[in-house]
Amino acid sequence: MFAIVDRLNEEQRAAATFEGDQLRILAGAGTGKTTALTARIAWLVASGMPAERVMALSFTRRAAREMMHRCDTLLADAPVRSATRRRGRIVGGTFHSIAHRTLRRHAVALGLPEGFSMLDAGDAADVIDLVRDEHGAAANGRRFPKKGTLLDVYSRTVNTQRPLSTVIDEVAPWCADQVEPVASICRAYVHRKRTLGLVDFDDLLLYWRAAAMDDRLGPLLAAEIDHVCVDEYQDVNALQVEVLRALRRTDPRLTVVGDDSQAVYGFRGASPRHLLDIGSVFPEISTILLERNYRSVQPVLDVANAVSEAAPEGFMARLRAESPGGERPRLVRAADEDAQVDAVCEQILAHREEGIALREQAVLVRAAHHSDLLELELSRRRIPYVKYGGLRFIEAAHVKDLICLFRLADNPRDELAWFRLLQLLEGVGPVRARRAIGALGVDQPGTPAEILMRWPLAVEELPAPSRRTADAFVNALRPATGESVGAHGERLRDALAPLVATAYDNADARVADLDALTAAAHNAARLSDVAADLTLEPPNSTGDLAGNPSIDEDWLVISTVHSAKGLEWDVVHLLNAADGNFPSDMALTSREGLEEERRLFDVAVTRPRRRLHVYFPLRFHYRPRGRDDDHTMSQPSRFLSADVTACFDTVRSSRHDTLAGESIDAGFRVATELDALWT
């Protein structure tokens, strides 16, 4: 049992073995927060608490995965109390994924159809657009918020639990006098989702809270869990706090970990106040501070300290390194983005020659598309990489088609899925699709089977040539008696494949994707689960470009700074440290926006253990990923103040040498090929 806390320092050990009910661990970057939290979990389990009665929550998927992984490792080594009891696994994941599991288990009690559909952000915007149209929003001649803004306003209102008017003042002040029409659309949106059995990301939390607050269901849920742990508590929002409060109504045991100086999810309603003022919700909570940084060498921490010193408020103590020595970070000025990419690749390979594997290096970017050029170059140089964050596989049209089909198989009320799939048919556009859906009566009462029984009425609305195809794919929706979920999935895939093949180009690759996705149906309880899992935990298809990392033993990590939070590498390369990129000019409309960018910058520079390289191109392509020659000049990031820059060795990338080398190489090749004609 003591092996668990053997390698911890005094404060970490105090946290892991804390005897009280409620604990808050406050700690700066690199001080071993997650180590302390996972050690605490292992300690609780070793002390006799069944692992499956510990719930561990985090906001991001990556942080949740990391936490689960470390728990698994610790628990595998820890002693088992009772030889007869098989060790369970802790209940862990993101808030949203645990909420989803709870909703599936108690769907009926919560007034949801068993096969409810999980909407992604795009679907949610489409539903809200639907009700927006029906309200004749654009008709009154006034500028009215579009679906994106409406969803943003709705989501912030839900997540911050504040009045709609306050949120509108903040997010879209130009329509502050239209609060009532917006409210009415929000009400219609909520009502529509309920009628059709649709659940969006925010609903997961709303229903979970309702379940935990319910007089019958709440105690049931509470009785399943002894201890709740929350990582990255500075990223929780008001709604998540209420979920926690509801879950802990009867049993107080709770451990949270956080760092207010790393709060970077304000844009979705999170606030570090929840961490700092936690006493107002859980008055009994004790606090332990972790202050010793084990991650980084002092020259790297000097950068972080200089960055945070410029902040007007809110940072904790200066970071002091436990490990001595270390090299000064490098600030690399490159002529343009191409030179930056070259410099990064050269540096990565140089480190690799020194014995630092690709896996121990990461390239961090503010926005996912900042690594586009780099990814091309990495592929060209055959350097394998995996990218986290950014555009998702799931947003590819054919992937959404299959997800919609799986949703529809369990929930024939899913108007959105019908609308999308019907339009794959030849000669069917929005109008005919809508008529057919009207004939189905998706909003009428009745069982799923009864809705499908109205299909003969709906098919009348479609043009004659498409009816056979349409019949075939609706037949595939009906479950055959005794058929497994996997077999049903295959049948749906077969019905969709020809439609996908005619509706899009590069059909082969797309149909291959369908196969891979269908495979997931074989060990699922129901098809809507497969769809929901893909929505909550979307795979990313990058990495294909540079070879398959599961075969290559070593690969580079590319990540957005947001997705990199909580992780560490020996070497970190931070790209595009130019104003407008980082801080993103999108964030500069408010002071809080700028401060959040500063914390994000702080997160980025506190990721490396040993080496930090910050790159700054002097010119940018005017169009992102543009291959033309239009450039704009750029300023260094405002976070690279004189004090910060003083912590770096500033170097210029040697683009010209590389160019010269390449042209000599090309000249040599031409000569060889010309000669080859005559041998």
Next chain:
DNA sequence: CAGAGCCGCCTTTTT
């Protein structure tokens, strides 16, 4: 009414 073709806008971060 569907679909081709054209214009202009876009691009933060995550569940």
Next chain:
DNA sequence: GGCGGCTCTG
């Protein structure tokens, strides 16, 4: 360079 929204045509 991609996509959403618009117009024009059959």
